[in-house]
Amino acid sequence: MSIEELLLALAVFVLAIFVGYLTITRVPPTLHTPLMSGSNAISGIVIVGAIIVAGSVGGLLGAILGVVAVALATINVVGGYLVTDRMLRMFHRSDEER
Amino acid sequence: MDESTKILDNVTLAAYIVASVLFIVGLLWLRSPETARAGNRLSALGMLIAVVFTVVDRDIVSYEWIIVGLIVGALIGAIAARRVQLTAMPQMVAIFNGFGGAASALVAGAQILSQNDTGDVEPVVSVTVALSVLIGSLTLTGSLIAFGKLQGIVATQPVLIPIRHVITAVLVIGGLATAGILIYDPNLEWALIAMAIIALIIGVLIVIPIGGADMPVVIALLNSYSGLAAAATGFVIDNPMLIIAGSLVGASGLILTRIMTRAMNRSLGNVMFGGFGVADSTGGAAPGATAADRPVRSVNAAEATILLGFADSVIFVPGYGLAVAQAQHQVRDLADMLKERGAEVRYAIHPVAGRMPGHMNVLLAEADVPYDELKDLDEINDDFRRADVAVVVGANDVTNPAARTDRSSPIYGMPILNVDQARSAIVLKRSMASGFAGVENELFHMENTMMLFGDARASVENLLSEMKEL
Numbered sequence: 001m002s003i004e005e006l007l008l009a010l011a012v013f014v015l016a017i018f019v020g021y022l023t024i025t026r027v028p029p030t031l032h033t034p035l036m037s038g039s040n041a042i043s044g045i046v047i048v049g050a051i052i053v054a055g056s057v058g059g060l061l062g063a064i065l066g067v068v069a070v071a072l073a074t075i076n077v078v079g080g081y082l083v084t085d086r087m088l089r090m091f092h093r094s095d096e097e098r
Numbered sequence: 099m100d101e102s103t104k105i106l107d108n109v110t111l112a113a114y115i116v117a118s119v120l121f122i123v124g125l126l127w128l129r130s131p132e133t134a135r136a137g138n139r140l141s142a143l144g145m146l147i148a149v150v151f152t153v154v155d156r157d158i159v160s161y162e163w164i165i166v167g168l169i170v171g172a173l174i175g176a177i178a179a180r181r182v183q184l185t186a187m188p189q190m191v192a193i194f195n196g197f198g199g200a201a202s203a204l205v206a207g208a209q210i211l212s213q214n215d216t217g218d219v220e221p222v223v224s225v226t227v228a229l230s231v232l233i234g235s236l237t238l239t240g241s242l243i244a245f246g247k248l249q250g251i252v253a254t255q256p257v258l259i260p261i262r263h264v265i266t267a268v269l270v271i272g273g274l275a276t277a278g279i280l281i282y283d284p285n286l287e288w289a290l291i292a293m294a295i296i297a298l299i300i301g302v303l304i305v306i307p308i309g310g311a312d313m314p315v316v317i318a319l320l321n322s323y324s325g326l327a328a329a330a331t332g333f334v335i336d337n338p339m340l341i342i343a344g345s346l347v348g349a350s351g352l353i354l355t356r357i358m359t360r361a362m363n364r365s366l367g368n369v370m371f372g373g374f375g376v377a378d379s380t381g382g383a384a385p386g387a388t389a390a391d392r393p394v395r396s397v398n399a400a401e402a403t404i405l406l407g408f409a410d411s412v413i414f415v416p417g418y419g420l421a422v423a424q425a426q427h428q429v430r431d432l433a434d435m436l437k438e439r440g441a442e443v444r445y446a447i448h449p450v451a452g453r454m455p456g457h458m459n460v461l462l463a464e465a466d467v468p469y470d471e472l473k474d475l476d477e478i479n480d481d482f483r484r485a486d487v488a489v490v491v492g493a494n495d496v497t498n499p500a501a502r503t504d505r506s507s508p509i510y511g512m513p514i515l516n517v518d519q520a521r522s523a524i525v526l527k528r529s530m531a532s533g534f535a536g537v538e539n540e541l542f543h544m545e546n547t548m549m550l551f552g553d554a555r556a557s558v559e560n561l562l563s564e565m566k567e568l
Contacts, residue, residue, distance in 0.1 A: 001220055001222045001223070001333075001336055005336070006222050009332075009333055009336070009338065009341060012338050012341050012342060012345075013329060013333075013341050013345050016118075016329075016341065016342045016343075016344075016345035016346055016349075017345045017348065017349045018349075019122055019346065019349075020125075020345055020346040020347070020348070020349030020350055021349045021353065023122060023125045023126050023346075024125060024346075024349060024350045024353050024354075025353060026126070026129040027125075027128045027129055028129065028130070028131075028474075029357075029447065029449060029455070029456060029459070029474045030131065030447075030456065030459040030469050030472055030474075031128055031131060031134055031456060031459070032354060032357075032454075032455035032456030032459070033187055033191075033454060033455060033456035033457060033459065033460045034128070034134060034138070034456070034460070035125075035128055035350065035354070035455075035456070036191050036317070036318070036321055036350075036351075036354065036454065036455060036456070037187070037190070037191050037194070038124075038125075038128065038138050038141060039125075039321060039325065039346070039347045039350045039351070040191055040194045040195060040198065040321065040324070040347075041141070041142070041145070042121055042141060042145070042325075042343050042346060042347050043195075043198040043321075043324045043325045043328050043343070043344065043347040044145070044198055044201075045145065045148065045328055045339060045340055045343035045344065046198060046201045046202045046205055046327075046328040046331055046340060046344070047145075047149060047201070048148050048149065048152045048337065048339050048340060049202075049205040049328075049331050049332070049334075049335050049337060049340050050167070050201055050204070050205050051149070051152050051153055051158065051164055052152060052155070052157070052158070052335060052337070053205050053208045053209055053212075053335070054160075054163055054164050054167065054208075055153075055157070055158035055159060055160055055161065055164055056157050056158060056159055059211070059212060059215060061208070061211060062208040062209075062211055062212045063160075063163060065204045065205075065207055065208035065211075066163075066164075066167075066204070066205070066208050067163045067164070067166065067167040068167070068201075068204055069167075069200075069201040069202075069204035069205050069208070070163075070164055070167030070168060070171065070201075071166075071167040071168075071170045071171040071174075072171065072197040072198070072200050072201040072204070073171065073197070073198065073201040074167065074168050074170070074171025074172050074175060075171045075172075075174045075175040075178070075194070075197050076175070076194050076197050076198045076201070077145055077149075077171075077175065078171065078172045078175030078176050078179070079174070079175030079176065079178045079179045079190075079194060080175070080179075080194055081138060081141070081142040081145070082175065082176055082179035082180070083178070083179035083182060083187075083190060084138045085135060085138055085139070086179060086180075087184070087187075087460050087463070088131070088134045088135040088138055089135065090460075090463040090464050090466075091131040091134070091463045091469050092131075092463075092466070092468055092469070093131075093132075093468050093469065093470050094468035094470055094471060095468075096468070
């Protein structure tokens with residue numbers, strides 16, 4: 001990574017933190033648990049890194065670490081999105097018939 | 099960068115931009131329960147796009163094991179998501195945070211091990227590997243301890259190891275030193291392993307002294323760490339998708355952490371290192387003894403029902419005791435009955451009620467309570483003085499008026515629900531044992547407060563059957 005690339009990556013990092021801050025302060029307290037489980041699923045994005053490492057890194061150790069990482073990250077992604085959906089399905093207003 | 103060493107091609111990068119937009123719009127749609135479900139699906143679609151385009155990327159050479167990892171993980175995740183009780187959501191989120199942290203640390207570790215085989219490791223890589231492995235490892239063990247506490251496997255009271263601050267300080271210095279060695283010479287694999295082990299121990303040591311009622315802060319903080327570890331791993335493998343998504347989660351967790359600590363009027367440092375609630379760990383004997391000296395008005399379900407049955411305005415105040423007793427459905431039945439009698443019913447939710455942010459809201463949503471009846475502290479606090487009855491179900495410290503008036507109280511300054519201002523209060527509680535903060539609740543001794551002792555669920559059931567007779 002050159003200095004230019006590092007600065008670019010840092011810019012992406014700082015901007016994403018700002019976007020996250022501005023977005024998430026608008027989430028009402030009633031949705032804080034789904035927010036946590038949903039953002040949990042997003043942090044499973046490391047699945048992308050795990051796939052790259054498991055699929056391209058040479059050596060047995062690297063491959064084993066990569067596959068374990070793929071499995072753990074997939075639990076996060078699949079479990080996180082499904083349980084968030086399960087919770088959000090239950091929220092309804094008083095004037096909504098179910 | 100040389101074309102052959104380039105990690106991502108342009109198509110994959112474009113897919114990552116689309117995925118990032120979907121994540122952000124998905125989070126934006128969480129601003130209302132009406133759009134939240136669609137938002138979650140958008141976010142999942144973003145994840146699918148990111149994964150698919152990564153898998154078909156030309157640099158992926160072996161697929162067999164990736165598929166095995168995907169299938170195993172998807173099965174475990176799907177089963178866990180279906181089976182988990184909603185009262186156990188804090189545990190589930192805690193352990194998922196841990197898995198995310200562990201995955202980030204493993205990816206960073208695997209990457210530096212492989213780069214050592216092929217040649218020079220750039221300083222950016224070794225620094226961010228150190229960050230990712232440190233944060234990811236302590237997130238794993240910290241989350242496992244939090245899971246254990248919430249599940250009742252590990253003691254929920256603060257466990258205070260003597261000279262723990264010294265031990266933690268030594269370990270932090272050791273962790274930073276090994277990180278320094280690794281950055282200086284990335285070929286020293288022992289430094290990587292030593293650093294990971296030290297971080298794993300730090301994770302245990304920082305969560306084990308923290309008591310159950312402070313878990314909302316811990317879970318929010320570990321949530322943030324799992325995101326930051328993913329972002330650090332993004333720097334390691336030069337992947338903007340990880341940096342963007344990891345930062346979003348890191349910011350989200352930090353905001354929630356701040357909301358939780360503000361709702362307790364404590365600093366993050368006090369929560370993490372204060373050993374708060376230690377008085378409670380002695381079994382509450384000392385506060386219990388003083389409580390016995392002062393009178394409380396204990397009533398039975400029939401007496402409480404007379405009060406409730408003729409109320410025009412009722413506010414329920416749920417706390418962790420509601421989750422423990424799984425009383426949410428009974429509370430909703432009681433609310434329905436009160437509404438049939440013409441009463442206005444609302445729920446006052448303190449930000450730190452329960453064991454994670456929003457815990458009570460999810461439980462009550464499960465029991466079909468409409469979300470517009472759930473009011474947060476600022477919305478409802480002025481309405482208590484106009485309420486006929488406030489019914490406290492398994493909440494304690496968040497209703498203690500001493501937080502407003504008693505400067506010597508450990509919870510002084512904490513925003514509380516003004517239950518004491520309601521015309522009457524009915525408190526459903528197991529016993530007179532003090533709450534997490536180890537302080538006596540002034541509310542219980544007030545003239546217009548009635549104590550209905552017993553398991554919350556059984557008590558509400560008794561109220562229901564009395565109400566039918568009324």
